[in-house]
Every structure is written in structure tokens, then in C-alpha cells.
Amino acid sequence: MAHGRSSPSSRPRCRGRRWSWPPGRSPPFSGRPTMPDVPSPDPTTHVEVLPRPPRTGKDAFAGPVPSPEDPHDVRPNPAQPNPVRAPVQPAPEQPCFAPDPAQPIPARPSTGEVLRPLIAAQHGRATELHQRFLRVQGRAVAQLVAMWSRERAGLARQGVAEAPGPLGEPVTETVLDPATHDWVRDHCPTWTVPALPLMSMADLIARAATRYAGRTATGLRDLQVRRWLPLPGPTSLRLTCVGSAARPQVTLSAWLELREARLSRFAPVACATAVFDVLPPPRRFAPLEHTVPMADPYESGDCFHGPRFQYLRSARSGEGGASGVLHPGRGSVPPGLLHQGLLDAATHIIPHTRMWQWSPSIDRASVTYPHRLSRLHTYGPLPGTGLIEVEARFAGFHTGDARLPAVDLQLCVAERVLTDARLVLILLPVGPLLDMPPHLRRDYLRDRRYVPGLLLSTAHDATTVLRHDDVRQLDFFPGTAASLYQLPAGLSLRDSTPLIAAKEHVARRTATHPCRITVADDLRTAHTDEAPHRPYALDVTLAADHVHVRDRPAADHSPEEEGS
Numbered sequence: 218m219a220h221g222r223s224s225p226s227s228r229p230r231c232r233g234r235r236w237s238w239p240p241g242r243s244p245p246f247s248g249r250p251t252m253p254d255v256p257s258p259d260p261t262t263h264v265e266v267l268p269r270p271p272r273t274g275k276d277a278f279a280g281p282v283p284s285p286e287d288p289h290d291v292r293p294n295p296a297q298p299n300p301v302r303a304p305v306q307p308a309p310e311q312p313c314f315a316p317d318p319a320q321p322i323p324a325r326p327s328t329g330e331v332l333r334p335l336i337a338a339q340h341g342r343a344t345e346l347h348q349r350f351l352r353v354q355g356r357a358v359a360q361l362v363a364m365w366s367r368e369r370a371g372l373a374r375q376g377v378a379e380a381p382g383p384l385g386e387p388v389t390e391t392v393l394d395p396a397t398h399d400w401v402r403d404h405c406p407t408w409t410v411p412a413l414p415l416m417s418m419a420d421l422i423a424r425a426a427t428r429y430a431g432r433t434a435t436g437l438r439d440l441q442v443r444r445w446l447p448l449p450g451p452t453s454l455r456l457t458c459v460g461s462a463a464r465p466q467v468t469l470s471a472w473l474e475l476r477e478a479r480l481s482r483f484a485p486v487a488c489a490t491a492v493f494d495v496l497p498p499p500r501r502f503a504p505l506e507h508t509v510p511m512a513d514p515y516e517s518g519d520c521f522h523g524p525r526f527q528y529l530r531s532a533r534s535g536e537g538g539a540s541g542v543l544h545p546g547r548g549s550v551p552p553g554l555l556h557q558g559l560l561d562a563a564t565h566i567i568p569h570t571r572m573w574q575w576s577p578s579i580d581r582a583s584v585t586y587p588h589r590l591s592r593l594h595t596y597g598p599l600p601g602t603g604l605i606e607v608e609a610r611f612a613g614f615h616t617g618d619a620r621l622p623a624v625d626l627q628l629c630v631a632e633r634v635l636t637d638a639r640l641v642l643i644l645l646p647v648g649p650l651l652d653m654p655p656h657l658r659r660d661y662l663r664d665r666r667y668v669p670g671l672l673l674s675t676a677h678d679a680t681t682v683l684r685h686d687d688v689r690q691l692d693f694f695p696g697t698a699a700s701l702y703q704l705p706a707g708l709s710l711r712d713s714t715p716l717i718a719a720k721e722h723v724a725r726r727t728a729t730h731p732c733r734i735t736v737a738d739d740l741r742t743a744h745t746d747e748a749p750h751r752p753y754a755l756d757v758t759l760a761a762d763h764v765h766v767r768d769r770p771a772a773d774h775s776p777e778e779e780g781s
Contacts, residue, residue: 303678344478351482356388385428387458394451400550402447402757403523404561404584408662409700413446416560416586418487420553422467425456426491427554429465433493434554436594440489442587446471447696455483465491476707489590498596502608502627505535511566518655520565521663525549528562530604537575538610541566543628545601555636563607563626564640572622572644575611579622580644582651588621588643597635603628604674615641648673648690662701665730672731674721674766681725681766682716685711703732715757715764719743722766723753741769 393413395401401411419440426434446452452471467490467694470483511532514520528548532541543562550558564587573579599605608627615621621641628636650658653670661668673691674683686711692698699706702720705715720731723743727734736743742752754769 231410242557243362264300281661305478321510330384334429347479348481362753364588384462385431387390387429388455389425389428392451392453393448395448396451400525400558400698403525405523405663406445407694407697408521408659410694410696411448412694413448413486414557414561415440415487415590416555416564417553418446418469419444419489419560419590419593420555420557421454421456422469422487422489423491424554425458426465428457429467430462430491430493435494435496436492436592437590438490438492438592440487440590440593442487442589443485445695446486447694449696453483463493465718467491468670492594494594496594496596499627499637501629501632501634502610502625503536505533505538505540508533508535508540511539511541514565518657518659519568519570521659522561526558528559529565532566534566534568534574538608539566539568540609541607543605543607545599545603545605552599553603554597555593559599559605559628560593560636560638563609563628563638564624565641566607566609567624569642570655572642577624578619578731580646583646584651585622585642585644587640589615589641591615591623591639591641593636593638595636597633599628599635600630603630612639620644645693647693648687650691661730667724667728667730669725669728672721672724675727679768681718681722682763683721683766684763685714686762688714688717701732715740715759715766718764718766719755719757721753726753 327607348652393401395411401413403411404414405411419437422440423437455470455472457468457470459468461681466488468488469486471486473482473484475481489737511534512519514529514532515522515527525548528545530541530542530544530547541563543559545556545559548558548562550561552558565583566575569585571581572585573581573582594600606629608629610625612623612625615623621643622728624640624642626636626638626640627634650671653661653668657668658671660666673687674681676682688698690709691701698704698710698713698717702713702717704716708716716736717731719736719744720734720739723729723734723736723745725730727745729745729747733746734743735746735749736755740755740757742754744750746754756767756769758765
């Protein structure tokens with residue numbers, strides 16, 4: 218080979234479109250890599266695992282160091298046998314079944330049908346567990362607060378001086394049911410729904426403080442009512458005591474049932490501070506001058522209290538006050554610790570619907586209800602027999618607020634004051650209800666007799682107009698409108714306005730109480746309970762703040778509505 222050139226026999230030759238290479242040579246780039254022939258391992262040889270040297274520098278973070286058994290770090294070792302792998306057996310072939318076309322394929326239930334009962338059951342269980350959790354949580358929090366308060370007050374060091382008796386349970390619960398506690402049904406502030414009186418709240422709080430401190434409470438301070446406590450049915454109550462046994466803070470709560478069960482809870486109703494001081498009784502009020510006899514408030518309708526609360530025997534009214542005589546044997550309210558029935562009857566000599574007689578600055582269109590007890594103290598037990606004299610004196614306005622008139626009360630036997638209190642009232646506007654005599658209000662609200670002047674709506678040219686604000690004003694005590702008009706349960710006040718307007722429209726035409734009017738769901742027809750076969754066609758129009766109701770023309774009255 219001259220000048221480094223290959224011989225012609227070693228060069229590739231072109232045959233047509235394909236190149237051929239001499240024997241022993243291969244193209245430089247065949248497109249598929251070739252491996253050199255490696256002799257098969259001798260089965261008698263063995264492998265030896267060699268330790269890998271430790272990593273240093275940047276290689277130390279390249280990954281975990283393999284164990285000595287790492288299969289990638291092996292070398293032949295003639296001292297150990299070479300394991301022989303067993304051949305892999307193929308998996309057995311599974312039989313395949315074809316569906317029979319003669320038999321129908323059963324329908325598979327949908328996901329909703331399968332999950333719906335499961336979700337409902339889980340939701341009910343979760344709701345029950347959540348309610349149990351709320352109850353246990355409330356007790357636990359109250360007990361922890363009580364423990365913290367006792368430690369902070371240093372009762373461990375002052376135990377005998379501060380709490381001569383053992384401390385009782387800080388949290389107690391009870392259930393008040395009008396079906397069994399029937400005396401509650403004689404206390405309906407609007408003649409419709411029973412409610413727990415303020416003096417009964419005071420008695421529950423005093424009894425809870427007595428159990429907690431181990432000695433009898435003699436009075437209360439700053440009893441504040443936060444909300445009404447209607448009792449349409451069984452109601453769970455909770456009393457929580459915190460703080461020092463010498464002056465515990467007591468909170469009365471009621472179970473509040475809401476549409477969403479997870480939001481139901483015990484809501485505070487009233488709270489007060491109990492005291493155990495033994496004080497000398499104050500002097501009795503000076504007698505009123507130029508008094509005049511008062512009419513029996515139970516007969517006249519000035520008081521809504523039923524027979525179990527009617528302890529007042531007689532009363533006289535004077536300038537800025539009143540005097541009365543209570544008979545413990547006339548009523549039948551359980552006495553409790555403070556004799557709650559007599560304490561409530563002491564407020565019956567207050568002119569709740571005519572407070573302007575005691576102060577000319579009070580609005581004549583307002584009625585007063587108990588709102589707060591600034592103080593209540595007992596200087597001796599009220600007797601269960603004999604006569605008890607009660608005195609009431611106007612004491613101005615609480616904190617200067619013209620909406621909160623205050624009245625001082627004394628319950629006396631002879632010249633000795635056995636109980637005194639400062640009662641704070643709240644003025645509530647009730648609209649046209651006060652324009653009618655008390656006995657007519659009682660006839661309309663309690664006895665459900667038709668009184669045209671007490672309808673909420675107004676009539677103009679055969680059109681009934683009812684404002685949303687008038688319905689809201691009537692329902693200042695929750696449940697009044699629903700009870701008076703026999704509304705469906707759960708209906709909001711705004712949604713009930715068209716229904717009330719339709720009832721009152723037919724009530725005017727038939728001289729029937731609205732509670733005895735039945736209105737169709739679409740508000741197009743209504744009839745009285747006495748004449749269900751005679752429907753009245755209605756045209757109800759909703760506006761932003763009021764509702765209009767007119768008679769629908771006879772041409773629009775379909776035969777189906779005639780037979781409804």
C-alpha cells in the first residue's frame with residue numbers, strides 16, 4: 218500500500234443503490250451499536266461483593282451509599298457458588314364468560330340512589346354528635362372558668378371566710394315545660410304565648426347561687442335581661458355560676474333551636490350577681506297623698522296575668538306611685554326561694570299601659586315591660602298567709618335614658634320591709650293596640666273575638682293595605698303574630714305579611730277573627746272556617762314596604778276555585 222492508500226480489494230464497492238463491504242469489514246456508522254463478544258460466565262465461579270469507598274466532596278450529596286449487598290457492585294469470587302435463577306412460569310389463562318343474551322342484564326343503581334340514604338344517616342348522626350359536643354363543651358368551659366375564678370379569688374387561702382359551706386356544682390340544667398309547669402301558661406305578655414317572668418328568672422338565679430355557695434342568697438345585683446324567654450313547649454335551661462362563692466356571677470341560658478342544627482346552642486337570657494349580706498331593713502316609704510282606688514286590673518284587662526298570678530287584692534294610685542295589698546292565698550305560683558309569684562304581683566300596681574300618669578315625658582303610645590333589676594334584697598321571708606302590703610314609687614329614668622323608667626318597690630308586713638327592689642322598665646311602642654280599651658284588647662288577643670279597630674291593616678276604597686313595619690311592631694314579643702293569625706311554622710315576618718293582609722281583608726267582609734280565615738297557598742282565594750264552601754277571590758299585590766289586597770273580579774274566578 219503506497220503512500221498510505223488502501224488496496225482496491227479492501228475498498229467498498231457500489232452495486233446499484235447498495236454498497237457492499239469486503240469480508241471482515243463493517244460500515245463505520247451502521248445505525249445499530251454492536252457489543253463485543255463476552256464469554257459466558259463459568260457456573261463454578263462466584264461473585265465477591267466489594268465495599269464502595271466513601272464519597273467525598275460533591276459526590277457526598279449524590280445519593281445514599283449502597284449497602285454491601287448492592288447487586289451493582291459485584292465481582293467474580295470463586296469461593297462462593299453462583300445462584301441459578303428458576304425459570305419464570307407463565308400465569309394460567311383465566312376463563313372468559315360471555316353474558317347470556319336470553320337473560321336481561323340487571324339495572325345498576327345510580328350513584329345518587331346508593332349515596333342518598335348513607336349521606337342522610339351520616340348527617341343525622343353528625344348532628345346528634347354535634348349537639349352532644351356543644352352540651353359537654355358548655356359544661357367543661359363553665360367548670361374551667363369556675364376553677365380559674367376560685368383560684369384567682371384566693372379561695373384556697375380564704376375558704377372559711379369566703380365560703381362557709383361547700384361549693385356546689387357550677388353548672389345545673391333543668392327543663393321547663395308548660396304542660397307540667399302549668400302556672401307558666403298564666404303568664405302571656407301579649408295574651409298569646411307564655412313566657413318566663415322576670416321574677417322567676419331572679420328566683421332561678423338565686424337558687425343556683427345558693428346551691429353553688431352552700432348558703433342562702435339574700436339578694437341580687439344588676440340582673441339584666443338580654444332577651445325574651447318564650448315557652449311554647451319544653452325548654453332546656455342552664456344556670457352557670459362563676460367567680461367567688463361570696464359574690465358569684467350567675468347566667469341563665471336557654472337552648473336555642475335553629476333551622477341549622479349545627480348553629481343550635483344555649484343562648485344567654487339573663488345574668489346577675491348574687492349577694493349573701495345580712496342587712497338591716499330600710500325604712501318604709503311615706504304614705505301617698507290624695508290617692509284614688511284602682512280598678513281590678515285582672516277584670517279590666519290591664520293585666521294579662523291568669524288566675525295563678527292574681528295575688529293583688531286591692532290597689533290605690535297617687536301622684537308618682539301606688540299602693541296595694543297582696544294575698545298569698547289567692548295565687549298558686551310555686552314560691553321557690555324568693556316567693557316569685559308575690560314578687561311578680563308587686564308589679565301589678567304599676568300602670569304599665571299608662572306610665573304617662575307618673576311622668577308626662579313618657580309617650581302615651583307605649584307600654585312598659587320589666588327589663589332589669591338594679592337590685593333586689595330580702596330582709597326576711599315573705600309569709601304564706603295573711604296580707605302583704607306593696608308600695609311602688611316612680612324613681613326617674615335609669616341612667617337618664619327616657620326609654621327606661623325606674624320604679625322602687627317594697628313588700629311590707631306592718632312597718633317592716635321584708636323585700637325591696639329597684640325595677641327598670643322598658644318602653645315599647647305597640648301601635649293601635651293601646652287606642653282600644655283593655656277589655657277589647659283581651660277579647661281580640663286572648664279570646665279571638667273580632668274587633669275591627671284592632672286589625673293591623675287599613676281599608677281604602679275596598680282595598681286592604683298592610684305595612685311590613687306594622688307586622689314587625691306587633692311581633693315585639695316573638696311568636697305573637699304567628700299565634701294570633703295561626704301562621705304556618707317557620708314563616709318569616711316579611712313573608713307572612715301577604716298572608717296576614719289576605720286574612721284581614723276577608724275578616725272585614727265577614728266580621729270574623731283573622732285566625733279563622735284560611736287562605737290558599739297561591740293567595741288567590743280564601744274562606745272562613747264556618748263557610749268553607751264559599752271562597753272569596755283575592756288579588757294580592759306586593760310592594761316594597763306594604764301589601765295591597767283587592768277583590769278579584771268575578772270573571773277571573775275560575776270554576777275550580779268555586780269548588781275549592
